[in-house]
Amino acid sequence: MADPIPPRATFPPGFLFGAATAAYQVEGTRFGGCGPSHWDTFAATPGNVVRAEDGATACDHYHRWPEDLDLAARAHMDAWRFSTNWSRVMPDGMTVNPEGLDFYDRLVDGMLTRGLKPFLTLYHWDLPAALADLGGWRNRDTCARFADFAEIVTRRIGDRIAATATINEPWCVAWLSHFLGAHAPGLRDIRAAARAMHHILLAHGMAMERLHGLGQRDLGIVLNFDRAVPASDAPADLAAAARQDAIFNRWFIEAITKGAYPAEALEGLAPHLPQGWQNDMAVIR
Template sequence: MADRVRDLAGRLPKGFRFGTSTASYQIEGAVAEDGRGPSVWDTFASEPGRIVDGSSGAVACDHYHRYAEDIELMRRLGAEGYRFSIAWPRIQPTGSGPANEKGLDFYDRLVDGLLEAGIKPMATLFHWDLPQALEDDGGWLNRITIERFADYAAIVGARLGDRVADWVPVNEPNVVTLMGHAVGMHAPGKALMFDALPVGHHLLVAHGRAAIALRAAGATSVGCANNHAPIWPASDDPADVGAAKLFDALWNGHYLEGMLLGRYSDEMMMLLEDHVRDGDFATMRQPLDFYGVNYYNPMRIGAADETSELPFEFRDVLGYPLTDFGWPVVPDALREWLIMFRARLRAAVPPIVITESGCSYNKGPDENGIVDDHERVDYHAAHLAAVAEAVERGVDVRGYYAWSLVDNFEWAEGYTQRFGLVHVDFETQVRTPKRSFSWYADLVARHRVEHPV
């Protein structure tokens, strides 16, 4: 194990930043405290049948009250970065109007605590918890939400822009569009199919408007966090190949081309021409200081039958081990995607940061209080090795943020899936660092030895 850590640490470049990631609704709790308004996820979780175990993020990891304990865990971990998200309804309870000072005060305390522990904050402005009042007015289908988001970005930037090292305006706009608005598996639970595409466009424009507002407030590093994956056709059949190409355009190309090139493909323009306004492309194509990639697994796509509402369908990725979530573990697909991304866009690609990568394994403490999640160790080791190989082949990757610091509320799966380096007993809120936590800490420490400042 020590040789493996030393080898991996030596392969990752000097200055490579190790971090962990979380999201506000998944960990904070305190959903009705200190002026926070309801979000779409509060509403969604309250609807019977939406969440697998009938739970919600009302308490989650109680991070709102236990943030100091969580910062101490990060200090013990030794990782240099922490990516968290700011709850919009905690800052503006209805999504507009003056700021809620108690909400801003919480993030003041969090950021100051991180800096005191030697951890660089990376703040995400929107990790899916849209204020419910904005959803009542149309949400991301309504362009007015872009304006509200720009106002919110300006408020947060003015308060925290002098101390937050890196900013992400929008987390995974493709997931918000597909899961939340096309098929309805996430909040706000709409099943609009292709009529959900304006959501993605509005999120891209909102990303650009927020980037402008953050820089005006003094932010020096603004990036993104887009969910990307290689898309594999289910077979060589032309119908499957065509379906995979279409889904690749919707999942990957649409968002990276919008942000980096300021354009859509001809096919996407045909679907969105009624929604694109003059200046939208220039707005969404803001200079990025880093390009965040959230990676979990490749997707295998086949052609759907004629009765389906969508022309493609998901097929199982065969021949690879699965996490407890049923996701295939394919580290080489991350290497593949990074290399292809650089080859495709070359000079348009900013430095890359893996802003999320992780796996669900549901082991809890044994009789000695030890969580032996060796599968998670293997996952992160293999994916970091894939990153190292991409770097060795010329891809500029500068960091890796493990998802997640702690077990948390896993969206529609509730508390049935555990991604954390730290186990959380959701009844007692006791935190127990897992074997993967110790391994990651060893890797970070060894990297400093291999690459002294």
Template structure:
């Protein structure tokens, strides 16, 4: 089912100074996975596991950004981007989590300088899932020591770029790294160990807090925070006790398990009880939550869809939820008639308004940025160099209007980054799904701005929607 643009759409103006950008991640676009001393990451290893990634795809060559970054920055300039959110690659900067490698550091030096010369603000993310494989061999994020090794890596890159990068995020979507990677096994490192996943949650958050201290020391005056993927979770039947319990469980592990320790300084009591058999309390040491809840300058919100859940699985639902909290009692509604992206994700722009309002109302005041929002659709290429993606334009239009509705509701929302600038390696989906506003021909590496890129450029130019 296609997404349709809003009928009789009204003009929408965003606040002065609103940040307009696009986002990428190192492993998804850089390629050059064995170049200039870069060591293997958990994703390099995961890609070699049979059946782990669609078509057996790997992070090579991805979008060849390591060699083509200059061309890509010119694309950003042409589109009028005010900011570019990228991640730095731990295995490139400190190969095998060892000593710094000047070649990797030099690459990010060149990238940042090129962005600044183009008038584009660099937004750096320290961790977008590419853990050095050597650390995974020692237990990965289930090992507390990894948090301290992360702080070492953070110090290396922040001390190098902190004089020019003034916006930092420590982690991207720690939920994915911990739950998908260590419990469900569908992301790297591909483990299915609930106890390891619970340990990974805490150690990722500890690493975030330690990295915040690094940023404060080496990039004074910069803005710093982290990015969480948040989902509104609603019951299929608001009058059903079973459905409300399903909401509690899913919302707890998806949202509150990360929001609460970071913004309130404590894990939710109900989740501490739920996760007691899996050792959450065993990993929390004196002082940890103080480190984790260090004051933030910003919170990045990644939004793609919401969840409608039930505690009484039936036709039109599919099982879901982390296994250790009773997946047999939780299911996701699948037959609600909403349009879907090529990924099968329901298109729910109102959910973006809802989740932004929730953070605004339930947590301490903090500036918010939408650091990812986007959709995969089958793009239609024409021989004249045009790439039509009407569905993506409609998706963008509806979600930007939803973001504006949150601002009208009092949310301190200060920016929007589309995911993604370029078609790229989309994790377990490999190259089968295209999220970019710029089409990448993976055979030739030719870049072609899509219809959505031209549309977004107009939004940026007008700071609003017509």
């Protein structure tokens, strides 16, 4: 027989129980003046998504958010993690859509009314298609546009947010999406991947500067980690595992904490990084 679920009282003081959503996965992009994102393009490409499903309706959280939050409140949760859809707030990546900000205003107030602490992730993979047309995360200018987006959202709802993460899982945004091709934009291009790996961190750094300037606290980024286990003790397998660890894990955390990229990753990626990338490491750190 499985062990019984431990009672809530056995968790340490201050432990938060919560639920998490991502904008594109739940809201429904057909509503509220939301613009297209590169996920819509990815989903529309035959073979990329099972049954060619997209986020046009999703869970209809755009309309059903009150009952969604009620479910969390009835479950005695403490927190609600959500993300803001850049394409909803700024359909072309630059121009503000008032309906989009109004939606997140209502959503945050709804959380607080139900006793849920709002945990914001600014970017969970939904890049406006208009910016994707200009190169997306291959284009350095996208970093500046993201800092603008972060500031606009924070000026509207930042006074009620418990904590803010800039970007969800940059490895997924950059490597999984630009080298392995499994997520939008679905590229398999080492030059695109190297630039996205750098620019996503530069976007984080530039956004952090803006948010600190606004007096925001409890700021960070969501990094995902994985184990890299060599297939054997053969030198080639050990080197492959070290390279995987450097790309998946160490690239992001060491750039942020040390201001440097691991040598095992740079061996293959350095020739494809944007010129002068070293000058950005202070901002990233």
